[in-house]
Amino acid sequence: MGVRETxxxxxxxxxxxxxxELFLEEEFDQVTMSKIAKRAGVGLGTAYNYYASKEELYLVAGGTAYILGAESDIDNVPxxxxxxxxxxxxxxxxxTGIExxxxxxxxxxLTKAAEKKPSLFLELIEIDHLFIEKVEEAINKLQTKGDIKADVSVSLLVELVYDAIFTSLLFYFYNEEETVEELSNKLSDKLSILLKI
Structure with a gap:
């Protein structure tokens, strides 16, 4: 990698x-690209050169990338x-730590931003692939151990696990009445059905 790329x-x-840091400290509406640029010690124009909006940054830095990406506890093989x-x-x-x-x-x-920059969804999918790969690796190891039936397609199982997680989260985000405990119990039940077949 050259000096410029570095x-x-x-x-x-x-x-x-x-x-x-800012998305964890403040409400979404309070965070601005100006605050992000200032915290990073870069000019506002520089921040916009890398990210089109705070919404993009929220999902890349404060959303799935941070929570389900490199810092995932799934690295510790179950x-x-x-x-x-x-x-x-x-x-x-x-x-659920984010409102x-x-x-x-x-x-x-994000939906609006993706209309202007369709590659944003591809970036998010790539981030989710990191999470999916970790889940797939864990399921493969459990299948090798005999804890998951050998005749079950791992790739299909991983897709179903991801679908269960994604839909559970969406329902949670849009249902003010649902508690974290209810989300956890529902997700645990779904995953048990999928992984204990």
């Missing part, structure tokens, strides 16, 4: 780190199906 990567990481289920539920519970209203605003804004 500098670009460092700037991008500074902006992501600043955004992550010894049982129950341990994998507990780990997945705990990972998803991290996402439901912030998620709704962000998801709505």
């Amino acid at each position: 500098k670009k990567k460092e700037l991008q990481e500074k902006i992501l780190k600043a955004a992550k 010894f049982s199906v129950e341990e994998l289920i507990n780990t997945l539920v705990n990972e998803i519970k991290k996402m 439901k209203s912030s998620w709704r605003v962000s998801l709505s804004s």
